[in-house]
Amino acid sequence: MDAVHYLSFQRHLIFLLVIVTIASLAVILPVNMTGDLYKNDLPFGQTTIANLQDGDNLLWLHSVFAVLYLILTVVVLRHHTSKIKGMRRETVRLTVLDFFSFLTPCLYACFKSYSEAYPNCTVCDVTLGYDVKRLIYLDKERIRAGKILHECKLKNTGEQELMNPRLCGQLCCCSSCEKVDAIEFYSTKEKNLLEKVREQVEDVPNHPLGIAFVTLQTEAMAKYILKDFNALECGGSSCCCCCDGKRQSSSMSKTLKVNKWRVIFAPHPKNVANLSVPDISWYVRYVAINIFILLLLTFLTTPTIIINTMDKFNVTKPIEYLHSPIISQFFPTLLLWSFSALLPTIVYYSTLGEGHWNRSREQLSMMRKLYFFLLFMVLILPSLGLTSLAVFFRWLFDKECVFLPDQGAFFVNYVITAALVGSGMELLRLPGLLIYTIRMMCARSAAERKYVKKNQAFEFEYGVTYGWSLCVFTVIMAYSIICPIITPFGLLYMLLKHLVDRYNLVFTFLSARLDRQVHLWAVNQALAAPIICLIWLYFFSVLRTGFWAPTSLFTLVVLCLTVFICLSYTFLNQFKYLSPLNYEQSLLFAALIFLHFCCLNCSRFTFPRCSFPNYLPDQLTKLNITFPMGRQRKTQSTAPTLSPTAASQLWTETRLMLKSKHLISECFC
Structure with a gap:
């Protein structure tokens, strides 16, 4: 059912982007091209909102469409949320x-x-x-040894099968390495593990x-x-x-x-994990890990700054090929996408290290952190001009250079890279292939390699995929009015992402059992996309026309009203759990x-x-x-x-x- 909710969420986003793409290309793009500020300068700048004159009445159209996009997003996601709450997995229990x-x-x-x-x-x-953490680990190893032993017996042709008991024994070519009988080795290992399991079982009541x-x-x-x-x-x-x-x-x-x-409330039995982690230890680990990731995030944006700085200030004049448009435009976005693709792996393992008490909270924390870090690295810093040291100095001394037309090109290139390169990489699943290769190299025998082949599938990580998709969706919606040409490439990304995820869910990954709160929180984060679009539009209006301009005041009123409603909804949701009078929520058990x-x-x-x-x-x-x-x-x-x-x-x-x-x-x- 989690896969159904996830794919339904993607289909609703695709439907939303279809409408946004049609509206942006049919209305916003022609309006932007009626301006003349970049008529003889930047061809791409003519398609952005920066091409319009200050005080142009057509700027009202952008504010109105931003509000319409917000309302449309709420309506579409509301329909998706109603479908989630309407589906019941089984008998409701508390x-x-x-x-x-x-x-x-x-x-x-x-x-x-x-x-x-x-x-x-x-x-x-x-x-x-x-x-029983130790007990479960020993029992898994016992079952693993038993299955490998079964494979050895099935493969036995009457001849003694020898193996190297050391790690990566299959790769060892030394003739001096001692070899043992495979069936005897795994039989002894299974018996030893079974004895350890029995000892651990007797010791379990002493560790409540x-x-x-x-x-x-x-x-x-x-x-x-x-x-x-x-x-x-x-x-x-x-x-x-x-x-x-x-x-x-x-x-x-x-x-x-x-x-x-x-x-x-307690989750589904299969959703519970890491209950042996004490409260104090959990908080210490949580704070330490997240501080480390926050510091690491700062360095993930520096390669893009270095690449653009070399091109802007001609630091590397002897290297003439660095001045090509491919290096200055496409390569920074490819580099930023590469680091943003590395970030989910870092967030994934850091969240596992936190030791949440159930898998739903683990996926929820993973989705929140990944969305925040990606948004900060991919959208906020580049929008402020911090992908280039030269633009950074311009941003410090010239406030009107915050929303430059070439930044729209940067995000268009990023969405294109995420759609074509990112979807292909997800289909190839290179990280999974790397892990599979390492496990095959560490196998000691042919039976162990066969066991690895049969047990290579992992659960689908909804937290990572939600965070990644919502980050790109937020980038698309944030620049759908400022730079409307980004919308068709955003629609292409969502279509390819939907096809790739549907294939992986059906043929590649194992099913997972999560709480509905994970899917509902994804909806709440998706609502941030049109709000950021309003914020971007308000900043542009204030910098170009002033704070007291009618368009600025209109956008500010709508933005404040929207933020107030969202905060009230969020805090009322939290207050509901403090109140013992109302527990009208979807429960699983x-x-x-x-x-x-x-x-x-x-x-x-x-x-x-x-x-x-x-x-x-x-x-x-x-x-x-x-x-x-x-x-x-x-x-x-x-x-x-x-x-x-x-x-x-x-x-x-x-x-x-x-x-x-x-x-x-x-x-x-």
Whole structure:
């Protein structure tokens, strides 16, 4: 379904660009060519808005069309958003996440607390969170060794197959290298990994994360508890946003320190990752990585400045071929595109290093950062004249040289490069080919190479593709009025991008499971394109005609009104999560999550049979690591109350029993 949303988003942008292209070429371009400022100077300058005289009444047409483009963008994207919200992936459920500040040894105490505080809420399933990162890694390696061993046995023709056990053993030509039997090597490796997995399974209960996923019977129950936990502190007492209610409590609330729990919606089970990263460590990594990328971004624009400076100031006079138009016009855009193509890779791996708690937030952060960095590097700095040191000095001392006609040519060349070169490179997938080549070189045997060939596909990175496409779309819309000749090449880019992405989604990449918020945020970022067009048009009008010119005031009023509406919408969206009164949003799952529960007695918990998401990792499910008390259970109000000491002792005995049987309670990475 994510691929459907993504391709639908591209089709809506194509439809929008078709209308913008027709309007810009049929109306804006002829109007720009009626001017005479660049009649005998720059042929390309005659097609830009800079060709019109100051105070020309035709400038009103540009302001009106900018407003029309904004309205049209809102209408088209609104239609796309309505289709996203109308599609439901499966039964709607709600998930709540609790963060405990301590480890309680009594699961029954937690259930008793919620039974008293919320007597009408029925718990269907509980999945505890443990640090199983190492366990999942070992199990993946075990499965990998088992598959390679299977390939060796299938290929076995009765002759002993020898292999070099070292890394890149297939490339080693030394006769002195020791070779071993392939089947024996992978059999031993699989047994060793299986033993490590068993040891890790026994050690998992000693590493709780303080997180639990609790599924309720209905969505209304989950919303009710979430509303109660989202109460705000007001005047020393816990109350809702309207200060008309308190958080419900029970006899165990003070003992369990319920007031320190945090409750949020949880994503799809396949959307969860990196839960073992603590809060403090995550924030430190996040700040450090993003500061490094921000500093690196500064140096990514310097090659273009150097190339243009060499041509502008004739620094390299002995090298005559540097003065050709190809070097001064096409090569800077190609160089900038090359660095902007490198930026998604940098942002991708930096976002992975941040360790987000679910893949949707990871893709969302990737899309936001990539869009901001690309916009800053591709659109903002070149528009201010910072692609050339000579123009930089002109920009410092002459404010009317900010929007030069040759900058429009720069962006036209950039869009052409992105359409023709960029689409072809995405179809070739050279980074994936490089990774595949490295993996093949590191293979130790023919069976391992065959395994690499069968497992070379990766998930489609929606965050990277959204950020890249939206950056080019913003460039197109920002200059659709100032330089209307950019629009047909922008339409060509979107068409080629749509065809390439559709091919890759069907034949190349694996499917991904993301939250709808990723697609909705892409819509919000697309709305920034016509707003930037208004900003560019306003700056041009102020610099050419003055602040008090009618066109400047009209553009300023529309711009301020648009920004106010956008900010209000954004902040109201955020305030909605603080308010416990309204949760009318599209949710994927309705489960409640609680932390640090420990099963005391399996016979006391019999849950009703109902359908709920499985939050166990696939690796643990394959290992037959199940709940010690079963998957269906429900708390009984007649269960006896245990003292903390007795509960702790009972849990210790239960855990020892589970270890002896190699059973682990609800594990989660």
